[in-house]
Amino acid sequence: MPWLVANGRALPLREWAGEWPLGRAGSLTELLERWPDHESDLRALTTLPQTRDLVLTRGDDIGSLRIQAPIQPRQAFCTIGNYRRQVVEAAMDVGGGAGGPGAPGRRAAALEALDRRSRTGEPYVCLTSSERVGRPIxxxxxAPGVETLDWEVEIAAVIGATARRISPGNAAGVIAGYCVANDLTVRSWVAREDLPALGSDWLQSKGMPGSLPLGPWFVPAWQVPDASxxxxxxxxxxxxxxxxxxxxMLFGIEHQVAYLSRHTRLRPGDVLCTGSPAGFGSHHGRFLRPGDLVTARVTGLGEQRLHCVEEQAPSPHLAPPRATEKELMR
Known part of the structure:
Protein backbone atom coordinates (compact mmCIF):
# COMPACT_ATOMS: atom_id res chain seq x y z
CA MET A 1 0.00 0.00 0.00
CA PRO A 2 1.17 3.63 -0.47
CA TRP A 3 2.66 5.47 2.50
CA LEU A 4 3.46 9.15 2.96
CA VAL A 5 6.97 10.05 4.15
CA ALA A 6 8.18 13.10 6.10
CA ASN A 7 11.40 13.61 8.07
CA GLY A 8 12.25 9.93 8.34
CA ARG A 9 8.76 8.77 9.34
CA ALA A 10 6.01 7.14 7.27
CA LEU A 11 2.24 6.67 7.61
CA PRO A 12 -0.10 4.65 5.34
CA LEU A 13 -2.13 6.75 2.94
CA ARG A 14 -5.22 4.84 4.06
CA GLU A 15 -5.19 6.99 7.22
CA TRP A 16 -6.86 9.66 5.07
CA ALA A 17 -9.24 7.31 3.21
CA GLY A 18 -12.28 8.69 5.00
CA GLU A 19 -11.79 12.18 3.57
CA TRP A 20 -9.76 11.58 0.42
CA PRO A 21 -10.64 8.93 -2.22
CA LEU A 22 -6.97 8.50 -3.09
CA GLY A 23 -6.46 7.00 0.38
CA ARG A 24 -8.37 3.92 -0.75
CA ALA A 25 -5.78 2.99 -3.41
CA GLY A 26 -4.29 -0.40 -2.65
CA SER A 27 -0.90 0.43 -4.19
CA LEU A 28 1.00 3.31 -5.69
CA THR A 29 0.65 1.60 -9.07
CA GLU A 30 -3.13 1.70 -8.62
CA LEU A 31 -2.91 5.36 -7.62
CA LEU A 32 -0.96 6.14 -10.79
CA GLU A 33 -3.56 4.45 -12.98
CA ARG A 34 -5.86 7.35 -12.08
CA TRP A 35 -3.15 9.95 -11.64
CA PRO A 36 -5.03 12.77 -13.44
CA ASP A 37 -7.87 12.29 -10.92
CA HIS A 38 -5.64 12.01 -7.84
CA GLU A 39 -2.75 14.38 -8.53
CA SER A 40 -4.42 17.60 -7.38
CA ASP A 41 -5.85 15.91 -4.27
CA LEU A 42 -2.45 14.46 -3.36
CA ARG A 43 -0.82 17.84 -3.81
CA ALA A 44 -3.45 19.45 -1.58
CA LEU A 45 -3.18 16.73 1.06
CA THR A 46 0.60 16.83 1.25
CA THR A 47 0.73 20.62 1.58
CA LEU A 48 -1.57 20.70 4.61
CA PRO A 49 0.45 21.32 7.81
CA GLN A 50 -1.73 18.85 9.70
CA THR A 51 -0.78 16.07 7.24
CA ARG A 52 2.89 16.46 8.05
CA ASP A 53 2.13 16.69 11.77
CA LEU A 54 0.16 13.45 11.61
CA VAL A 55 2.99 11.61 9.83
CA LEU A 56 5.51 12.84 12.39
CA THR A 57 3.38 12.01 15.44
CA ARG A 58 1.77 8.74 14.35
CA GLY A 59 4.10 7.43 11.65
CA ASP A 60 6.59 4.59 11.88
CA ASP A 61 10.32 5.20 11.74
CA ILE A 62 11.46 4.39 8.19
CA GLY A 63 14.29 2.28 9.58
CA SER A 64 11.75 -0.13 11.07
CA LEU A 65 10.03 -0.80 7.73
CA ARG A 66 10.86 -3.41 5.11
CA ILE A 67 10.75 -1.30 1.97
CA GLN A 68 9.95 -2.53 -1.50
CA ALA A 69 10.11 -0.72 -4.85
CA PRO A 70 7.36 1.93 -5.00
CA ILE A 71 6.41 1.09 -8.61
CA GLN A 72 5.81 -2.22 -10.38
CA PRO A 73 5.65 -0.96 -13.98
CA ARG A 74 3.96 -2.67 -16.89
CA GLN A 75 6.68 -1.34 -19.16
CA ALA A 76 10.23 -0.34 -18.22
CA PHE A 77 12.76 1.38 -20.48
CA CYS A 78 16.44 2.27 -20.14
CA THR A 79 18.23 5.02 -22.04
CA ILE A 80 21.79 4.09 -23.00
CA GLY A 81 24.79 6.39 -23.42
CA ASN A 82 23.01 9.59 -22.41
CA TYR A 83 25.61 11.39 -20.26
CA ARG A 84 28.31 13.26 -22.16
CA ARG A 85 31.14 12.64 -19.71
CA GLN A 86 30.30 8.94 -19.53
CA VAL A 87 30.43 8.57 -23.32
CA VAL A 88 33.79 10.35 -23.46
CA GLU A 89 35.08 8.29 -20.55
CA ALA A 90 34.12 5.04 -22.30
CA ALA A 91 35.85 6.17 -25.51
CA MET A 92 39.01 6.97 -23.57
CA ASP A 93 38.97 3.69 -21.62
CA VAL A 94 38.98 1.64 -24.83
CA GLY A 95 42.44 2.92 -25.72
CA GLY A 96 44.05 2.78 -22.30
CA GLY A 97 42.84 6.04 -20.79
CA ALA A 98 44.14 9.58 -21.04
CA GLY A 99 47.72 8.32 -21.29
CA GLY A 100 47.03 5.74 -23.95
CA PRO A 101 48.06 6.03 -27.61
CA GLY A 102 45.96 8.45 -29.63
CA ALA A 103 44.08 9.71 -26.57
CA PRO A 104 43.59 13.30 -27.83
CA GLY A 105 42.17 12.02 -31.09
CA ARG A 106 39.77 9.63 -29.37
CA ARG A 107 38.55 12.39 -27.12
CA ALA A 108 38.05 14.80 -30.01
CA ALA A 109 36.18 12.15 -32.00
CA ALA A 110 33.89 11.36 -29.05
CA LEU A 111 33.09 15.03 -28.49
CA GLU A 112 32.40 15.56 -32.18
CA ALA A 113 30.06 12.55 -32.24
CA LEU A 114 28.22 13.85 -29.18
CA ASP A 115 27.80 17.27 -30.74
CA ARG A 116 26.43 15.70 -33.91
CA ARG A 117 24.02 13.47 -31.96
CA SER A 118 22.75 16.39 -29.90
CA ARG A 119 21.92 18.28 -33.11
CA THR A 120 20.62 15.52 -35.37
CA GLY A 121 20.29 12.32 -33.35
CA GLU A 122 17.80 10.73 -30.98
CA PRO A 123 18.02 8.89 -27.64
CA TYR A 124 19.06 5.23 -27.64
CA VAL A 125 16.45 3.40 -25.53
CA CYS A 126 16.03 -0.30 -24.81
CA LEU A 127 12.89 -2.04 -23.57
CA THR A 128 13.63 -4.05 -20.44
CA SER A 129 11.64 -6.47 -18.29
CA SER A 130 9.52 -5.19 -15.43
CA GLU A 131 10.49 -8.43 -13.66
CA ARG A 132 13.87 -6.81 -13.06
CA VAL A 133 12.45 -4.35 -10.54
CA GLY A 134 13.85 -5.02 -7.08
CA ARG A 135 14.08 -3.64 -3.57
CA PRO A 136 16.09 -0.48 -2.90
CA ILE A 137 17.19 -1.46 0.60
CA ALA A 143 25.08 -15.61 -8.56
CA PRO A 144 28.24 -17.70 -8.84
CA GLY A 145 29.98 -16.97 -12.11
CA VAL A 146 28.69 -13.38 -12.33
CA GLU A 147 31.99 -11.52 -12.08
CA THR A 148 31.28 -8.24 -13.88
CA LEU A 149 28.11 -6.95 -12.21
CA ASP A 150 28.28 -3.19 -12.79
CA TRP A 151 26.36 -0.24 -11.35
CA GLU A 152 24.49 2.61 -13.06
CA VAL A 153 22.73 5.13 -10.81
CA GLU A 154 19.89 6.81 -12.71
CA ILE A 155 16.85 9.06 -12.42
CA ALA A 156 13.72 7.05 -13.18
CA ALA A 157 10.84 9.06 -14.63
CA VAL A 158 7.41 7.62 -13.79
CA ILE A 159 4.61 8.10 -16.32
CA GLY A 160 1.25 9.32 -15.03
CA ALA A 161 -0.93 9.48 -18.18
CA THR A 162 -1.48 7.63 -21.42
CA ALA A 163 0.69 9.24 -24.10
CA ARG A 164 1.21 8.69 -27.82
CA ARG A 165 3.19 10.91 -30.16
CA ILE A 166 3.61 13.88 -27.86
CA SER A 167 6.13 16.68 -28.35
CA PRO A 168 8.96 17.45 -25.91
CA GLY A 169 7.08 20.60 -24.94
CA ASN A 170 4.12 18.52 -23.75
CA ALA A 171 6.09 15.68 -22.14
CA ALA A 172 6.23 17.27 -18.69
CA GLY A 173 2.48 16.84 -18.44
CA VAL A 174 2.70 13.05 -18.53
CA ILE A 175 5.51 12.67 -15.96
CA ALA A 176 3.97 11.89 -12.57
CA GLY A 177 7.22 11.87 -10.63
CA TYR A 178 10.66 10.40 -10.13
CA CYS A 179 12.56 7.61 -8.33
CA VAL A 180 16.15 6.55 -7.85
CA ALA A 181 17.16 3.60 -10.03
CA ASN A 182 20.28 1.45 -10.28
CA ASP A 183 20.40 -0.23 -13.69
CA LEU A 184 22.64 -3.15 -12.71
CA THR A 185 24.34 -4.72 -15.73
CA VAL A 186 26.56 -7.76 -16.23
CA ARG A 187 29.12 -5.88 -18.30
CA SER A 188 30.80 -8.92 -19.86
CA TRP A 189 27.43 -10.13 -21.17
CA VAL A 190 26.55 -6.96 -23.11
CA ALA A 191 28.38 -8.02 -26.29
CA ARG A 192 27.65 -11.39 -27.91
CA GLU A 193 30.91 -13.00 -29.00
CA ASP A 194 28.98 -15.46 -31.17
CA LEU A 195 27.11 -12.63 -32.93
CA PRO A 196 29.45 -9.62 -32.94
CA ALA A 197 27.67 -7.92 -35.84
CA LEU A 198 24.35 -7.72 -33.96
CA GLY A 199 25.54 -5.33 -31.24
CA SER A 200 24.33 -5.29 -27.63
CA ASP A 201 22.41 -8.07 -25.89
CA TRP A 202 20.39 -6.26 -23.21
CA LEU A 203 18.38 -9.40 -22.34
CA GLN A 204 21.25 -11.43 -20.94
CA SER A 205 23.13 -8.44 -19.51
CA LYS A 206 20.16 -6.65 -17.89
CA GLY A 207 17.44 -9.30 -17.59
CA MET A 208 18.02 -10.76 -14.13
CA PRO A 209 15.20 -10.48 -11.57
CA GLY A 210 16.01 -7.84 -8.98
CA SER A 211 18.63 -6.12 -11.15
CA LEU A 212 16.69 -2.83 -11.35
CA PRO A 213 16.23 -1.61 -7.77
CA LEU A 214 13.82 1.34 -7.64
CA GLY A 215 13.11 3.72 -4.82
CA PRO A 216 13.10 3.95 -1.87
CA TRP A 217 10.27 6.32 -2.66
CA PHE A 218 8.33 8.02 -5.39
CA VAL A 219 8.60 11.83 -5.45
CA PRO A 220 5.81 13.70 -7.33
CA ALA A 221 6.97 15.92 -10.18
CA TRP A 222 5.79 19.11 -8.45
CA GLN A 223 8.41 18.50 -5.75
CA VAL A 224 11.15 18.43 -8.42
CA PRO A 225 11.11 21.90 -10.01
CA ASP A 226 14.08 21.23 -12.33
CA ALA A 227 15.14 17.63 -12.84
CA SER A 228 18.25 18.72 -14.76
CA MET A 249 22.45 14.55 -20.15
CA LEU A 250 22.74 14.57 -23.92
CA PHE A 251 18.95 14.36 -24.25
CA GLY A 252 16.82 15.75 -21.42
CA ILE A 253 14.12 13.73 -19.74
CA GLU A 254 11.25 15.37 -21.61
CA HIS A 255 12.99 14.76 -24.93
CA GLN A 256 13.37 11.09 -24.00
CA VAL A 257 9.71 10.74 -23.01
CA ALA A 258 8.59 12.37 -26.27
CA TYR A 259 10.87 10.06 -28.26
CA LEU A 260 9.42 7.01 -26.52
CA SER A 261 5.87 8.14 -27.17
CA ARG A 262 6.55 8.21 -30.91
CA HIS A 263 7.45 4.52 -30.92
CA THR A 264 5.17 2.98 -28.29
CA ARG A 265 2.14 3.89 -26.24
CA LEU A 266 3.06 5.02 -22.74
CA ARG A 267 0.70 4.23 -19.90
CA PRO A 268 0.42 5.27 -16.25
CA GLY A 269 3.00 3.53 -14.10
CA ASP A 270 5.50 2.95 -16.91
CA VAL A 271 9.09 3.76 -15.91
CA LEU A 272 11.90 5.30 -17.97
CA CYS A 273 15.44 5.10 -16.57
CA THR A 274 17.07 8.13 -18.13
CA GLY A 275 20.77 7.24 -18.34
CA SER A 276 23.75 7.08 -16.00
CA PRO A 277 26.75 9.38 -15.46
CA ALA A 278 30.44 8.58 -15.80
CA GLY A 279 32.09 6.22 -13.33
CA PHE A 280 30.96 2.69 -14.20
CA GLY A 281 32.79 -0.25 -12.67
CA SER A 282 34.26 -0.97 -16.09
CA HIS A 283 36.05 2.39 -15.84
CA HIS A 284 37.25 1.87 -12.27
CA GLY A 285 38.44 -1.67 -13.01
CA ARG A 286 36.29 -3.35 -10.36
CA PHE A 287 32.79 -4.80 -10.15
CA LEU A 288 30.33 -5.72 -7.42
CA ARG A 289 31.06 -8.81 -5.37
CA PRO A 290 29.70 -10.40 -2.18
CA GLY A 291 30.53 -8.26 0.83
CA ASP A 292 30.17 -4.92 -0.96
CA LEU A 293 27.79 -2.19 0.15
CA VAL A 294 26.49 -0.18 -2.81
CA THR A 295 24.77 3.13 -2.07
CA ALA A 296 22.92 5.05 -4.79
CA ARG A 297 21.33 8.44 -4.20
CA VAL A 298 19.75 11.30 -6.13
CA THR A 299 19.19 14.72 -4.55
CA GLY A 300 15.71 14.81 -3.03
CA LEU A 301 14.74 11.35 -4.30
CA GLY A 302 16.24 9.26 -1.52
CA GLU A 303 19.03 6.74 -1.08
CA GLN A 304 19.35 3.04 -1.89
CA ARG A 305 21.51 0.78 0.29
CA LEU A 306 22.16 -2.73 -0.96
CA HIS A 307 24.46 -5.30 0.66
CA CYS A 308 25.89 -7.71 -1.90
CA VAL A 309 25.69 -11.34 -0.84
CA GLU A 310 26.45 -14.63 -2.52
CA GLU A 311 23.36 -16.19 -4.04
CA GLN A 312 22.22 -19.43 -2.51
CA ALA A 313 21.07 -22.01 -5.06
CA PRO A 314 18.53 -22.54 -6.49
CA SER A 315 17.58 -18.82 -6.46
CA PRO A 316 17.54 -16.86 -9.75
CA HIS A 317 20.43 -14.52 -10.65
CA LEU A 318 19.38 -11.70 -8.33
CA ALA A 319 16.95 -11.59 -5.43
CA PRO A 320 13.38 -10.68 -6.53
CA PRO A 321 11.28 -8.07 -4.72
CA ARG A 322 9.01 -9.08 -1.84
CA ALA A 323 5.30 -8.43 -2.33
CA THR A 324 4.64 -7.62 1.32
CA GLU A 325 6.92 -4.64 1.71
CA LYS A 326 6.07 -0.95 1.90
CA GLU A 327 5.61 1.48 -0.96
CA LEU A 328 6.70 4.96 0.04
CA MET A 329 5.98 8.43 -1.28
CA ARG A 330 7.75 11.46 0.07
Whole structure:
Protein backbone atom coordinates (compact mmCIF):
# COMPACT_ATOMS: atom_id res chain seq x y z
CA MET A 1 0.00 0.00 0.00
CA PRO A 2 1.17 3.63 -0.47
CA TRP A 3 2.66 5.47 2.50
CA LEU A 4 3.46 9.15 2.96
CA VAL A 5 6.97 10.05 4.15
CA ALA A 6 8.18 13.10 6.10
CA ASN A 7 11.40 13.61 8.07
CA GLY A 8 12.25 9.93 8.34
CA ARG A 9 8.76 8.77 9.34
CA ALA A 10 6.01 7.14 7.27
CA LEU A 11 2.24 6.67 7.61
CA PRO A 12 -0.10 4.65 5.34
CA LEU A 13 -2.13 6.75 2.94
CA ARG A 14 -5.22 4.84 4.06
CA GLU A 15 -5.19 6.99 7.22
CA TRP A 16 -6.86 9.66 5.07
CA ALA A 17 -9.24 7.31 3.21
CA GLY A 18 -12.28 8.69 5.00
CA GLU A 19 -11.79 12.18 3.57
CA TRP A 20 -9.76 11.58 0.42
CA PRO A 21 -10.64 8.93 -2.22
CA LEU A 22 -6.97 8.50 -3.09
CA GLY A 23 -6.46 7.00 0.38
CA ARG A 24 -8.37 3.92 -0.75
CA ALA A 25 -5.78 2.99 -3.41
CA GLY A 26 -4.29 -0.40 -2.65
CA SER A 27 -0.90 0.43 -4.19
CA LEU A 28 1.00 3.31 -5.69
CA THR A 29 0.65 1.60 -9.07
CA GLU A 30 -3.13 1.70 -8.62
CA LEU A 31 -2.91 5.36 -7.62
CA LEU A 32 -0.96 6.14 -10.79
CA GLU A 33 -3.56 4.45 -12.98
CA ARG A 34 -5.86 7.35 -12.08
CA TRP A 35 -3.15 9.95 -11.64
CA PRO A 36 -5.03 12.77 -13.44
CA ASP A 37 -7.87 12.29 -10.92
CA HIS A 38 -5.64 12.01 -7.84
CA GLU A 39 -2.75 14.38 -8.53
CA SER A 40 -4.42 17.60 -7.38
CA ASP A 41 -5.85 15.91 -4.27
CA LEU A 42 -2.45 14.46 -3.36
CA ARG A 43 -0.82 17.84 -3.81
CA ALA A 44 -3.45 19.45 -1.58
CA LEU A 45 -3.18 16.73 1.06
CA THR A 46 0.60 16.83 1.25
CA THR A 47 0.73 20.62 1.58
CA LEU A 48 -1.57 20.70 4.61
CA PRO A 49 0.45 21.32 7.81
CA GLN A 50 -1.73 18.85 9.70
CA THR A 51 -0.78 16.07 7.24
CA ARG A 52 2.89 16.46 8.05
CA ASP A 53 2.13 16.69 11.77
CA LEU A 54 0.16 13.45 11.61
CA VAL A 55 2.99 11.61 9.83
CA LEU A 56 5.51 12.84 12.39
CA THR A 57 3.38 12.01 15.44
CA ARG A 58 1.77 8.74 14.35
CA GLY A 59 4.10 7.43 11.65
CA ASP A 60 6.59 4.59 11.88
CA ASP A 61 10.32 5.20 11.74
CA ILE A 62 11.46 4.39 8.19
CA GLY A 63 14.29 2.28 9.58
CA SER A 64 11.75 -0.13 11.07
CA LEU A 65 10.03 -0.80 7.73
CA ARG A 66 10.86 -3.41 5.11
CA ILE A 67 10.75 -1.30 1.97
CA GLN A 68 9.95 -2.53 -1.50
CA ALA A 69 10.11 -0.72 -4.85
CA PRO A 70 7.36 1.93 -5.00
CA ILE A 71 6.41 1.09 -8.61
CA GLN A 72 5.81 -2.22 -10.38
CA PRO A 73 5.65 -0.96 -13.98
CA ARG A 74 3.96 -2.67 -16.89
CA GLN A 75 6.68 -1.34 -19.16
CA ALA A 76 10.23 -0.34 -18.22
CA PHE A 77 12.76 1.38 -20.48
CA CYS A 78 16.44 2.27 -20.14
CA THR A 79 18.23 5.02 -22.04
CA ILE A 80 21.79 4.09 -23.00
CA GLY A 81 24.79 6.39 -23.42
CA ASN A 82 23.01 9.59 -22.41
CA TYR A 83 25.61 11.39 -20.26
CA ARG A 84 28.31 13.26 -22.16
CA ARG A 85 31.14 12.64 -19.71
CA GLN A 86 30.30 8.94 -19.53
CA VAL A 87 30.43 8.57 -23.32
CA VAL A 88 33.79 10.35 -23.46
CA GLU A 89 35.08 8.29 -20.55
CA ALA A 90 34.12 5.04 -22.30
CA ALA A 91 35.85 6.17 -25.51
CA MET A 92 39.01 6.97 -23.57
CA ASP A 93 38.97 3.69 -21.62
CA VAL A 94 38.98 1.64 -24.83
CA GLY A 95 42.44 2.92 -25.72
CA GLY A 96 44.05 2.78 -22.30
CA GLY A 97 42.84 6.04 -20.79
CA ALA A 98 44.14 9.58 -21.04
CA GLY A 99 47.72 8.32 -21.29
CA GLY A 100 47.03 5.74 -23.95
CA PRO A 101 48.06 6.03 -27.61
CA GLY A 102 45.96 8.45 -29.63
CA ALA A 103 44.08 9.71 -26.57
CA PRO A 104 43.59 13.30 -27.83
CA GLY A 105 42.17 12.02 -31.09
CA ARG A 106 39.77 9.63 -29.37
CA ARG A 107 38.55 12.39 -27.12
CA ALA A 108 38.05 14.80 -30.01
CA ALA A 109 36.18 12.15 -32.00
CA ALA A 110 33.89 11.36 -29.05
CA LEU A 111 33.09 15.03 -28.49
CA GLU A 112 32.40 15.56 -32.18
CA ALA A 113 30.06 12.55 -32.24
CA LEU A 114 28.22 13.85 -29.18
CA ASP A 115 27.80 17.27 -30.74
CA ARG A 116 26.43 15.70 -33.91
CA ARG A 117 24.02 13.47 -31.96
CA SER A 118 22.75 16.39 -29.90
CA ARG A 119 21.92 18.28 -33.11
CA THR A 120 20.62 15.52 -35.37
CA GLY A 121 20.29 12.32 -33.35
CA GLU A 122 17.80 10.73 -30.98
CA PRO A 123 18.02 8.89 -27.64
CA TYR A 124 19.06 5.23 -27.64
CA VAL A 125 16.45 3.40 -25.53
CA CYS A 126 16.03 -0.30 -24.81
CA LEU A 127 12.89 -2.04 -23.57
CA THR A 128 13.63 -4.05 -20.44
CA SER A 129 11.64 -6.47 -18.29
CA SER A 130 9.52 -5.19 -15.43
CA GLU A 131 10.49 -8.43 -13.66
CA ARG A 132 13.87 -6.81 -13.06
CA VAL A 133 12.45 -4.35 -10.54
CA GLY A 134 13.85 -5.02 -7.08
CA ARG A 135 14.08 -3.64 -3.57
CA PRO A 136 16.09 -0.48 -2.90
CA ILE A 137 17.19 -1.46 0.60
CA UNK A 138 18.37 -4.89 1.72
CA UNK A 139 20.43 -7.66 0.15
CA UNK A 140 21.47 -8.02 -3.48
CA UNK A 141 22.27 -11.64 -4.33
CA UNK A 142 25.06 -12.23 -6.85
CA ALA A 143 25.08 -15.61 -8.56
CA PRO A 144 28.24 -17.70 -8.84
CA GLY A 145 29.98 -16.97 -12.11
CA VAL A 146 28.69 -13.38 -12.33
CA GLU A 147 31.99 -11.52 -12.08
CA THR A 148 31.28 -8.24 -13.88
CA LEU A 149 28.11 -6.95 -12.21
CA ASP A 150 28.28 -3.19 -12.79
CA TRP A 151 26.36 -0.24 -11.35
CA GLU A 152 24.49 2.61 -13.06
CA VAL A 153 22.73 5.13 -10.81
CA GLU A 154 19.89 6.81 -12.71
CA ILE A 155 16.85 9.06 -12.42
CA ALA A 156 13.72 7.05 -13.18
CA ALA A 157 10.84 9.06 -14.63
CA VAL A 158 7.41 7.62 -13.79
CA ILE A 159 4.61 8.10 -16.32
CA GLY A 160 1.25 9.32 -15.03
CA ALA A 161 -0.93 9.48 -18.18
CA THR A 162 -1.48 7.63 -21.42
CA ALA A 163 0.69 9.24 -24.10
CA ARG A 164 1.21 8.69 -27.82
CA ARG A 165 3.19 10.91 -30.16
CA ILE A 166 3.61 13.88 -27.86
CA SER A 167 6.13 16.68 -28.35
CA PRO A 168 8.96 17.45 -25.91
CA GLY A 169 7.08 20.60 -24.94
CA ASN A 170 4.12 18.52 -23.75
CA ALA A 171 6.09 15.68 -22.14
CA ALA A 172 6.23 17.27 -18.69
CA GLY A 173 2.48 16.84 -18.44
CA VAL A 174 2.70 13.05 -18.53
CA ILE A 175 5.51 12.67 -15.96
CA ALA A 176 3.97 11.89 -12.57
CA GLY A 177 7.22 11.87 -10.63
CA TYR A 178 10.66 10.40 -10.13
CA CYS A 179 12.56 7.61 -8.33
CA VAL A 180 16.15 6.55 -7.85
CA ALA A 181 17.16 3.60 -10.03
CA ASN A 182 20.28 1.45 -10.28
CA ASP A 183 20.40 -0.23 -13.69
CA LEU A 184 22.64 -3.15 -12.71
CA THR A 185 24.34 -4.72 -15.73
CA VAL A 186 26.56 -7.76 -16.23
CA ARG A 187 29.12 -5.88 -18.30
CA SER A 188 30.80 -8.92 -19.86
CA TRP A 189 27.43 -10.13 -21.17
CA VAL A 190 26.55 -6.96 -23.11
CA ALA A 191 28.38 -8.02 -26.29
CA ARG A 192 27.65 -11.39 -27.91
CA GLU A 193 30.91 -13.00 -29.00
CA ASP A 194 28.98 -15.46 -31.17
CA LEU A 195 27.11 -12.63 -32.93
CA PRO A 196 29.45 -9.62 -32.94
CA ALA A 197 27.67 -7.92 -35.84
CA LEU A 198 24.35 -7.72 -33.96
CA GLY A 199 25.54 -5.33 -31.24
CA SER A 200 24.33 -5.29 -27.63
CA ASP A 201 22.41 -8.07 -25.89
CA TRP A 202 20.39 -6.26 -23.21
CA LEU A 203 18.38 -9.40 -22.34
CA GLN A 204 21.25 -11.43 -20.94
CA SER A 205 23.13 -8.44 -19.51
CA LYS A 206 20.16 -6.65 -17.89
CA GLY A 207 17.44 -9.30 -17.59
CA MET A 208 18.02 -10.76 -14.13
CA PRO A 209 15.20 -10.48 -11.57
CA GLY A 210 16.01 -7.84 -8.98
CA SER A 211 18.63 -6.12 -11.15
CA LEU A 212 16.69 -2.83 -11.35
CA PRO A 213 16.23 -1.61 -7.77
CA LEU A 214 13.82 1.34 -7.64
CA GLY A 215 13.11 3.72 -4.82
CA PRO A 216 13.10 3.95 -1.87
CA TRP A 217 10.27 6.32 -2.66
CA PHE A 218 8.33 8.02 -5.39
CA VAL A 219 8.60 11.83 -5.45
CA PRO A 220 5.81 13.70 -7.33
CA ALA A 221 6.97 15.92 -10.18
CA TRP A 222 5.79 19.11 -8.45
CA GLN A 223 8.41 18.50 -5.75
CA VAL A 224 11.15 18.43 -8.42
CA PRO A 225 11.11 21.90 -10.01
CA ASP A 226 14.08 21.23 -12.33
CA ALA A 227 15.14 17.63 -12.84
CA SER A 228 18.25 18.72 -14.76
CA UNK A 229 19.70 20.06 -11.51
CA UNK A 230 19.45 16.75 -9.64
CA UNK A 231 22.74 15.30 -8.44
CA UNK A 232 23.39 11.58 -8.83
CA UNK A 233 25.94 9.74 -6.68
CA UNK A 234 26.91 6.12 -6.22
CA UNK A 235 29.40 4.72 -3.71
CA UNK A 236 30.82 1.25 -3.13
CA UNK A 237 31.99 0.61 0.43
CA UNK A 238 32.05 4.36 1.01
CA UNK A 239 34.17 5.18 -2.06
CA UNK A 240 32.43 7.48 -4.56
CA UNK A 241 32.30 5.93 -8.02
CA UNK A 242 29.75 8.18 -9.76
CA UNK A 243 29.02 11.84 -9.05
CA UNK A 244 27.40 14.20 -11.56
CA UNK A 245 24.24 16.15 -12.27
CA UNK A 246 21.50 15.48 -14.79
CA UNK A 247 22.58 18.65 -16.57
CA UNK A 248 25.20 16.47 -18.31
CA MET A 249 22.45 14.55 -20.15
CA LEU A 250 22.74 14.57 -23.92
CA PHE A 251 18.95 14.36 -24.25
CA GLY A 252 16.82 15.75 -21.42
CA ILE A 253 14.12 13.73 -19.74
CA GLU A 254 11.25 15.37 -21.61
CA HIS A 255 12.99 14.76 -24.93
CA GLN A 256 13.37 11.09 -24.00
CA VAL A 257 9.71 10.74 -23.01
CA ALA A 258 8.59 12.37 -26.27
CA TYR A 259 10.87 10.06 -28.26
CA LEU A 260 9.42 7.01 -26.52
CA SER A 261 5.87 8.14 -27.17
CA ARG A 262 6.55 8.21 -30.91
CA HIS A 263 7.45 4.52 -30.92
CA THR A 264 5.17 2.98 -28.29
CA ARG A 265 2.14 3.89 -26.24
CA LEU A 266 3.06 5.02 -22.74
CA ARG A 267 0.70 4.23 -19.90
CA PRO A 268 0.42 5.27 -16.25
CA GLY A 269 3.00 3.53 -14.10
CA ASP A 270 5.50 2.95 -16.91
CA VAL A 271 9.09 3.76 -15.91
CA LEU A 272 11.90 5.30 -17.97
CA CYS A 273 15.44 5.10 -16.57
CA THR A 274 17.07 8.13 -18.13
CA GLY A 275 20.77 7.24 -18.34
CA SER A 276 23.75 7.08 -16.00
CA PRO A 277 26.75 9.38 -15.46
CA ALA A 278 30.44 8.58 -15.80
CA GLY A 279 32.09 6.22 -13.33
CA PHE A 280 30.96 2.69 -14.20
CA GLY A 281 32.79 -0.25 -12.67
CA SER A 282 34.26 -0.97 -16.09
CA HIS A 283 36.05 2.39 -15.84
CA HIS A 284 37.25 1.87 -12.27
CA GLY A 285 38.44 -1.67 -13.01
CA ARG A 286 36.29 -3.35 -10.36
CA PHE A 287 32.79 -4.80 -10.15
CA LEU A 288 30.33 -5.72 -7.42
CA ARG A 289 31.06 -8.81 -5.37
CA PRO A 290 29.70 -10.40 -2.18
CA GLY A 291 30.53 -8.26 0.83
CA ASP A 292 30.17 -4.92 -0.96
CA LEU A 293 27.79 -2.19 0.15
CA VAL A 294 26.49 -0.18 -2.81
CA THR A 295 24.77 3.13 -2.07
CA ALA A 296 22.92 5.05 -4.79
CA ARG A 297 21.33 8.44 -4.20
CA VAL A 298 19.75 11.30 -6.13
CA THR A 299 19.19 14.72 -4.55
CA GLY A 300 15.71 14.81 -3.03
CA LEU A 301 14.74 11.35 -4.30
CA GLY A 302 16.24 9.26 -1.52
CA GLU A 303 19.03 6.74 -1.08
CA GLN A 304 19.35 3.04 -1.89
CA ARG A 305 21.51 0.78 0.29
CA LEU A 306 22.16 -2.73 -0.96
CA HIS A 307 24.46 -5.30 0.66
CA CYS A 308 25.89 -7.71 -1.90
CA VAL A 309 25.69 -11.34 -0.84
CA GLU A 310 26.45 -14.63 -2.52
CA GLU A 311 23.36 -16.19 -4.04
CA GLN A 312 22.22 -19.43 -2.51
CA ALA A 313 21.07 -22.01 -5.06
CA PRO A 314 18.53 -22.54 -6.49
CA SER A 315 17.58 -18.82 -6.46
CA PRO A 316 17.54 -16.86 -9.75
CA HIS A 317 20.43 -14.52 -10.65
CA LEU A 318 19.38 -11.70 -8.33
CA ALA A 319 16.95 -11.59 -5.43
CA PRO A 320 13.38 -10.68 -6.53
CA PRO A 321 11.28 -8.07 -4.72
CA ARG A 322 9.01 -9.08 -1.84
CA ALA A 323 5.30 -8.43 -2.33
CA THR A 324 4.64 -7.62 1.32
CA GLU A 325 6.92 -4.64 1.71
CA LYS A 326 6.07 -0.95 1.90
CA GLU A 327 5.61 1.48 -0.96
CA LEU A 328 6.70 4.96 0.04
CA MET A 329 5.98 8.43 -1.28
CA ARG A 330 7.75 11.46 0.07
Missing amino acids: GNLAI QLRLQLSVNGTVMQDDTAED
